[in-house]
Amino acid sequence: MNFEPDENQSAVLDGLEQLVSSLGIEPPKHPTVQAFSDRLDSELAASGFLGIAREEEFSLLDAALLVERLARLPLSAEAAASALIGPLFPADEVPRPIALARGTPFAPARFLVQARSLLVDAGDQLLHVAVEPEHVAPVDSLFAYPYGRIESLEGLRVRELDPRILPDLRRRWRLAIAVESAGLMQAAIDTVLAHVKTRKQFGRALGSFQVVQHRLAIAATTAEATKWLAFRAAWSDDAADCALAATYAQDAIPTLCYDLHQFCGAMGLTLEFDLHLWTYRLKALLGELGGSSGQAAAASAAAWPEG
Amino acid sequence: MAVQLDDFRADARAWLTDNVPAHDAPLDGPQSRAFVLEWQRRMYEGGWAGLTWSKDFGGRDLSVAEQIVWFEEYARAGAPSTHNASFVGVNHAGPTLIACANDAQKAFHLPKILKGEAIWCQGFSEPGAGSDLAALRCAGRIEGDEIVVDGQKIWSSYADVADYQELLIRTEPGSQRHKGLSWVICPMDAPGITVRPIATMAGPAKFCEVFYDGVRLKIADAVVGGIGNGWQTAMATLGFERGTASLALQIGMVDKVERLVRDCNDAMLAPVIADLRADAAALKAMSYSFATSCERGTPGPEGSMIRLYFAELSKRVAAAAIDLYGLASPKLAGAHGWAYDYLDAFSETIAGGTAEIQRNIIGERMLGLPRAR
Numbered sequence: 001m002n003f004e005p006d007e008n009q010s011a012v013l014d015g016l017e018q019l020v021s022s023l024g025i026e027p028p029k030h031p032t033v034q035a036f037s038d039r040l041d042s043e044l045a046a047s048g049f050l051g052i053a054r055e056e057e058f059s060l061l062d063a064a065l066l067v068e069r070l071a072r073l074p075l076s077a078e079a080a081a082s083a084l085i086g087p088l089f090p091a092d093e094v095p096r097p098i099a100l101a102r103g104t105p106f107a108p109a110r111f112l113v114q115a116r117s118l119l120v121d122a123g124d125q126l127l128h129v130a131v132e133p134e135h136v137a138p139v140d141s142l143f144a145y146p147y148g149r150i151e152s153l154e155g156l157r158v159r160e161l162d163p164r165i166l167p168d169l170r171r172r173w174r175l176a177i178a179v180e181s182a183g184l185m186q187a188a189i190d191t192v193l194a195h196v197k198t199r200k201q202f203g204r205a206l207g208s209f210q211v212v213q214h215r216l217a218i219a220a221t222t223a224e225a226t227k228w229l230a231f232r233a234a235w236s237d238d239a240a241d242c243a244l245a246a247t248y249a250q251d252a253i254p255t256l257c258y259d260l261h262q263f264c265g266a267m268g269l270t271l272e273f274d275l276h277l278w279t280y281r282l283k284a285l286l287g288e289l290g291g292s293s294g295q296a297a298a299a300s301a302a303a304w305p306e307g
Numbered sequence: 308m309a310v311q312l313d314d315f316r317a318d319a320r321a322w323l324t325d326n327v328p329a330h331d332a333p334l335d336g337p338q339s340r341a342f343v344l345e346w347q348r349r350m351y352e353g354g355w356a357g358l359t360w361s362k363d364f365g366g367r368d369l370s371v372a373e374q375i376v377w378f379e380e381y382a383r384a385g386a387p388s389t390h391n392a393s394f395v396g397v398n399h400a401g402p403t404l405i406a407c408a409n410d411a412q413k414a415f416h417l418p419k420i421l422k423g424e425a426i427w428c429q430g431f432s433e434p435g436a437g438s439d440l441a442a443l444r445c446a447g448r449i450e451g452d453e454i455v456v457d458g459q460k461i462w463s464s465y466a467d468v469a470d471y472q473e474l475l476i477r478t479e480p481g482s483q484r485h486k487g488l489s490w491v492i493c494p495m496d497a498p499g500i501t502v503r504p505i506a507t508m509a510g511p512a513k514f515c516e517v518f519y520d521g522v523r524l525k526i527a528d529a530v531v532g533g534i535g536n537g538w539q540t541a542m543a544t545l546g547f548e549r550g551t552a553s554l555a556l557q558i559g560m561v562d563k564v565e566r567l568v569r570d571c572n573d574a575m576l577a578p579v580i581a582d583l584r585a586d587a588a589a590l591k592a593m594s595y596s597f598a599t600s601c602e603r604g605t606p607g608p609e610g611s612m613i614r615l616y617f618a619e620l621s622k623r624v625a626a627a628a629i630d631l632y633g634l635a636s637p638k639l640a641g642a643h644g645w646a647y648d649y650l651d652a653f654s655e656t657i658a659g660g661t662a663e664i665q666r667n668i669i670g671e672r673m674l675g676l677p678r679a680r
Contacts, residue, residue: 028425033508140507142647209663211663211666212663254622258622258653258656261653262657262663265437266461266462266514268506269508269654269657270506270507271507272506283650286630287629288630290633291633292630293576296575297575303505305452
């Protein structure tokens with residue numbers, strides 16, 4: 001077993017690093033609950049990074065490494081669905097950016113404001129809606145990602161895709177939740193570590209208190225476990241692995257977010273402190289695709305297929 | 308007594324049915340002030356404000372049992388959350404004045420709070436003095452019969468719409484820690500005060516930073532509990548804040564959990580929500596016992612148990628709601644949806660002393676354990 005990036009992976013991650021650095025992605029200067037970067041999104045698409053899982057010399061795991069790295073940035077782009085779910089379909093059949101909805105096409109969906117495709121897991125049907133911006137109403141949200149909603153399908157092209165792809169879509173969606181969560185968790189922890197090393201109370205750095213150290217140690221362990229479970233799921237692309245990775249991530253998010261904010265005190269509850277740029281997104285992922293109970297049900301179904 | 312309480316409950320229910328506002332309360336800004344003052348005024352005129360406060364100050368001199376019945380009916384009727392711009396005045400500034408102020412201060416301020424004529428805010432925390440409150444530096448220089456205040460406070464909820472502030476300052480130059488402090492009443496329209504609202508991650512800009520530049524206060528009007536005795540007065544304030552101030556919210560939490568129980572149709576979530584129901588029942592039992600035990604007195608360190616339990620439970624209830632309803636649900640959206648609750652719940656383990664401080668208090672003052680620091 002090799003847990004170090006191979007030559008290809010290192011090259012991809014270095015390339016991504018250069019792109020991100022050239023774009024100068026910084027936290028928003030003014031307090032905001034939205035943290036989407038059009039520029040990052042379009043540059044990622046133009047550079048071809050989001051399509052690497054389609055290429056022979058790369059793998060789904062390589063795409064997962066990219067998504068995890070991108071999630072650590074203070075601004076978001078539609079990367080996880082494009083990089084991990086898009087390759088399930090022939091090139092150009094589902095143009096990016098891709099939004100995902102469960103149950104109905106009318107549910108609020110992340111990135112729908114920017115999306116050209118909406119994939120709808122409608123239970124026993126898989127729908128593709130060719131999104132046109134004038135048909136999308138932005139949805140006010142406290143969850144950092146841009147959310148939108150389609151109010152009517154009239155005038156939109158809706159295709160029914162092969163429903164046999166549905167299990168693949170759900171598997172990759174779970175993978176996307178886990179991989180993105182891993183990157184968000186790490187960036188949030190890094191922000192808090194910087195704070196508790198410098199912020200002093202009772203004449204000492206907050207990080208010198210044992211109770212703070214212990215809970216941050218737990219948070220760091222959780223983030224590490226989330227990451228390796230997610231990468232394992234990307235490597236195997238197995239339904240049970242993906243469900244377990246998403247269950248673990250979504251189960252861990254509430255405690256991790258609460259602890260991280262707790263150690264930043266009231267400052268950590270404001271939009272003037274950057275922590276929310278990652279924890280808002282974690283909270284959005286917390287409820288996705290049925291939440292942790294939904295993923296646990298999928299993990300159970302994979303473990304005991306006879307029911 | 309039981310029959311009297313039944314009658315009281317019926318009266319409360321009838322009044323609430325006729326009077327609960329049809330619209331949700333605004334969460335910040337001047338509109339939040341107008342809303343809570345109007346609602347407080349309506350409760351006062353209906354005879355439902357200051358139930359346990361003395362009749363001398365506009366209250367009704369009733370028992371904690373009646374207060375509990377009122378809050379139960381209040382939650383049942385879906386009345387506006389008490390966690391609003393009137394929270395400080397009604398729930399800990401007012402009780403502190405009752406416990407520590409002189410007669411003139413009580414006579415002037417307490418009826419205003421009950422009648423919906425004044426909003427209060429708190430000025431305790433500073434940028435360098437959060438959990439470590441005794442490190443505060445905001446200075447009050449005594450000049451004749453006045454105190455001149457210079458410095459800064461932060462996390463003063465609703466300071467931008469408040470009339471008065473419970474302000475903790477250092478009035479003895481060179482004093483350290485808990486000594487040399489004074490608890491003063493600061494009119495928020497005094498010359499030299501600048502207020503800056505801060506946007507929170509839950510949405511409302513209700514936290515504020517307050518700057519004091521040569522703010523002059525009359526000692527006779529302002530000082531509560533005596534110059535230099537500010538720490539003792541502040542402990543009374545925190546006793547109320549941690550102990551009984553959130554009783555209505557605790558009872559409301561039981562009601563919220565019951566809503567989850569009614570709406571749960573997910574076999575995987577059912578055990579989680581059943582656990583929450585048991586926890587909410589435990590909270591209710593503890594908080595009723597505690598509130599009754601400190602009837603007419605200042606709550607002691609036992610309040611930290613209630614505060615800690617309620618804060619942790621608030622977070623778990625809001626997280627379970629996100630799981631139950633999913634992000635697409637209309638029950639999550641809007642200023643009073645579960646999503647707001649979820650984000651707002653983060654402040655529960657920070658405000659009024661962090662969960663870590665509450666654990667320290669329980670360990671040191673209730674269990675008699677050695678100090679950890």
